[in-house]
Amino acid sequence: MSAAAEPTIWDRSRLGITVGTVVLIFLAAIESLAVTTVMPIVARDLDGEALFAVAFSATISTGVIGMVAVGAWSDRSGPRAPLYTAVALFAAGLLVSGFSSDMHTFILGRLIQGLGAGGQTVALYVVVARVYPPQLHGRIFAAYAAAWVVPSLIGPFLAGAVTEYLHWRWTFLGVAVLTAAAFALVVSRLRGVSLDADAGSDADGPADAAERPRGGIALRMLLAVLVAAGAVTVGLAADAPAAAGGPIALAAVLVIGFSLLPLLPKGTLRAVSGLPSTVLMRGIVAGAFFAAEAYVPKLLIDRFGFSPTVAGLALTLAAIGWSGASAVQGRYGDRLGSARITWIAVLLMLTGVAGLLFVSAIGADPWIVIVAWGLAGAGMGLLYPRLTVLTLAYSTTANEGFNSAALSIFEASGSAVTIALAGLGFALLPVLGTGYLTVYLLAAVLLLFSLVPGLRMGDGAGRTVSAESAPR
CATH class of the missing domain: 1.20.1250.20 (MFS general substrate transporter like domains)
Structure with missing residues (x-):
């Protein structure tokens, strides 16, 4: 096969999917870096200094739940519905935070956004496995990695400028609007594309499905929820009376430690x-x-x-x-x-x-x-x-x-x-x-x-x- 005939991630059949998914990752990266820059202004504006750290830990915590849930969902029925749901949650969380009038509502938006962000990453990886042939996986993942480079360089400055000359709310609402546009492109290009597990190779057929562990998903979901709840509880302890904050945080950390053990290689904490x-x-x-x-x-x-x-x-x-x-x-x-x-x-x-x-x-x-x-x-x-x-x-x-x-x-x-x-x-x-x-x-x-x-x-x-x- 000539070099000109070799498949690429920019072929007409994959161009829209490539562009749309790269833009989704680009926007997630922009938002992640923007939040660190604008959070001092957000906390001051919403009178939420005590909950400053929770705004960060909340999204990371629920991201673990999103990863586990979407991974299991994608294995069962393919990545289309999980991806659509994850992106919708990501955008919904941005809107809730962007329109929030108090810090608790803002954090609720961050929790929702984390579910979507964690799930979106996993779903996109499954889409890659189902849409792109193996020889293109390295190239599409390289494109995804590159999608973090520009946000890393301009994201903090851009977020600061938007906050300074417009309003901090636009660092959330603007990304939500752009995410919707990129999502529409992905949906239009995925329409009619088979995302079934058996569309690629025989290794993903019924025999593989029969070998999937039973009952493991429920346990992993429960553990992920406990980890997320524990991490958020530690953050919320800062808003509790001083005498209660320490014991609450200690109890939450212990719950997190025990919940993590089955999810880690043996001997990790030692x-x-x-x-x-x-x-x-x-x-x-x-x-x-x-x-x-x-x-x-x-x-x-x-x-x-x-x-x-x-x-x-x-x-x-x-x-x-x-x-x-x-x-x-x-x-x-x-x-x-x-x-x-x-x-x-x-x-x-x-x-x-x-x-x-x-x-x-x-x-x-x-x-x-x-x-x-x-x-x-x-x-x-x-x-x-x-x-x-x-x-x-x-x-x-x-x-x-x-x-x-x-x-x-x-x-x-x-x-x-x-x-x-x-x-x-x-x-x-x-x-x-x-x-x-x-x-x-x-x-x-x-x-x-x-x-x-x-x-x-x-x-x-x-x-x-x-x-x-x-x-x-």
């Missing part, structure tokens, strides 16, 4: 060498990084009077650092090895957090925050794809799905719980008169602790996987 430590590392560093990042624009806006547009530059520089370091990891990751990457990455992130602590403690030049957070982003960029590569390297065809899901679930859970705990600490345990130090100290402690699993990850089980293809 930092057993290999895959368990890899999964544990992902949850710890993601929690530390994203919890600290949630309070970076807030520090610049509330303490130093930066505009949302300028405050967003810290997130932009972190995104540039993340992207550049990811490229280094893709080229030199195997040569550096997991232990060396762990030391370099954790040192970069600790340097970034130290800059935040320095500025928040003594009121030093706030521009240090922007530079420091760029270094932290580089640390995450160096480490993050390595963890995905190691997970696949430690997996076989029999457990790739479970291990990949465990990595995503623990990342989401670790991020949600840490952000919620940071919010609780910010509200109830101010250090030296400022809650910012509490948040950044929590991040620093977690990063130091991450060295335990980080140095026990190893370098895989001999299976080579391209680091450049690992998703963010």
Whole structure:
């Protein structure tokens, strides 16, 4: 077959699906980065400072439920209805948040949005498996990865400008409108396209369906709900009386821990060498990084009077650092090895957090925050794809799905719980008169602790996987 006749993701039969799904991911990325920039303004406008962290953890928490539910639904009846439902929930959540008149309604919208965001990702991956031939999977996933690059660079600045010159509500309502337009394109192009499991290969036929575990979905759904409810409860504890907030949060964390155990590789919480430590590392560093990042624009806006547009530059520089370091990891990751990457990455992130602590403690030049957070982003960029590569390297065809899901679930859970705990600490345990130090100290402690699993990850089980293809 000539090169001109080879199928591509841009063929006429797939063009609309490719464009529509890439735009959906692009918009989800824009919104995810925009929220971090505008949340200080939202919390102030809706008189919801105590619930600041819940606005982040709520979406991450319900995203776990969306992942599990849509994965099971897609296996049973194909991805069409799950995808349509997930996108509708995502848009509905944006509308509820955008039109909200109080912080509780805003958080309700974030909860709905999380269900859709988590489910949308899973449904799109199943659509890829059913619509694109195997030789095109790498190309469409590369397009999806590229859909995060531009939002990472312009999303925070754009969200700040929209908030400053229009209103923060348009960062939600505008994305909702654009999502509806992209969704309409996807629906029109999927009409008449077979998304049945047996449309691709014989391996997906009745025999495979008969081998699916029975009763497992119900248990996973229950556990996902418990994890999400626990993470949201930790965040809501910040709005409870001081004497009750701590015990409520502790009980919720215990529920989360027990609920997560069946969803993770054995030995994860004990930092057993290999895959368990890899999964544990992902949850710890993601929690530390994203919890600290949630309070970076807030520090610049509330303490130093930066505009949302300028405050967003810290997130932009972190995104540039993340992207550049990811490229280094893709080229030199195997040569550096997991232990060396762990030391370099954790040192970069600790340097970034130290800059935040320095500025928040003594009121030093706030521009240090922007530079420091760029270094932290580089640390995450160096480490993050390595963890995905190691997970696949430690997996076989029999457990790739479970291990990949465990990595995503623990990342989401670790991020949600840490952000919620940071919010609780910010509200109830101010250090030296400022809650910012509490948040950044929590991040620093977690990063130091991450060295335990980080140095026990190893370098895989001999299976080579391209680091450049690992998703963010």
